[in-house]
Amino acid sequence: xxxxxxxxxxxxxxxxxxxxxxxxxxxxxxxxxxxxxxxxxxxxxxxxxxxxxxxxxxxxxxxxxxxxxxxxxxxxxxxxxxxxxxxxxxxxxxxxxxxxxxxxxxxxxxxx
Amino acid sequence: xxxxxxxxxxxxxxxxxxxxxxxxxxxxxxxxxxxxxxxxxxxxxxxxxxxxxxxxxxxxxxxxxxxxxxxxxxxxxxxxxxxxxxxxxxxxxxxxxxxxxxxxxxxxxxxxxxxxx
Numbered sequence: 001x002x003x004x005x006x007x008x009x010x011x012x013x014x015x016x017x018x019x020x021x022x023x024x025x026x027x028x029x030x031x032x033x034x035x036x037x038x039x040x041x042x043x044x045x046x047x048x049x050x051x052x053x054x055x056x057x058x059x060x061x062x063x064x065x066x067x068x069x070x071x072x073x074x075x076x077x078x079x080x081x082x083x084x085x086x087x088x089x090x091x092x093x094x095x096x097x098x099x100x101x102x103x104x105x106x107x108x109x110x111x112x
Numbered sequence: 113x114x115x116x117x118x119x120x121x122x123x124x125x126x127x128x129x130x131x132x133x134x135x136x137x138x139x140x141x142x143x144x145x146x147x148x149x150x151x152x153x154x155x156x157x158x159x160x161x162x163x164x165x166x167x168x169x170x171x172x173x174x175x176x177x178x179x180x181x182x183x184x185x186x187x188x189x190x191x192x193x194x195x196x197x198x199x200x201x202x203x204x205x206x207x208x209x210x211x212x213x214x215x216x217x218x219x220x221x222x223x224x225x226x227x228x229x
Binding site: 036046 | 116118146153154155156158161203205207217218219220221222223225
């Protein structure tokens with residue numbers, strides 16, 4: 001079993017839709033939870049960063065962490081064609097070692 | 113801020129040659145840099161963690177003698193793929209973590225696409 005599971009998709013939605021992206025994990029020691037966006041042939045770009053449980057909102061993006069269920073989500077409201085990319089969840093323990101485990105990434109297509 | 117560059121962005125080489133990839137943090141100091149490898153439609157796989165002034169820590173299964181890492185300064189780390197073979201063809205991405213900052217924030221470079229013929 002992988003430490004982090006993420007459905008690779010692809011996920012195709014119409015413009016303006018609410019997108020829900022999810023990851024599950026098995027390591028209860030994870031404390032830092034991140035979402036990255038990666039365009040084709042580019043490096044990942046940090047979108048959201050959450051410590052421990054709870055919700056965090058930034059513009060059209062909302063990240064949720066449910067540590068009891070070992071489940072994290074990223075919601076994108078009013079999705080735009082420019083949101084079409086691969087979204088990677090990532091997480092790490094609070095060890096200061098910075099080792100991050102990434103999900104496989106979900107490919108999202110937003111159709112105009 | 114927090115810009116990380118990589119050079120070259122793309123390289124094609126013959127089997128058996130060595131290739132050096134540079135990773136630079138342009139506007140911050142990075143005590144720790146990471147090297148990842150990404151195959152098409154797959155996630156990032158950590159190869160090694162590089163700390164300035166000390167030897168890199170390699171992940172299990174990554175050959176130290178094949179993937180040489182040098183973190184010579186707080187803004188530069190290099191990855192050298194020695195005696196490259198076609199199976200080494202991949203997308204190599206570095207990231208840098210600002211020194212003295214916890215929370216696992218790391219900034220990624222744009223990646224280097226290596227093709228070994």
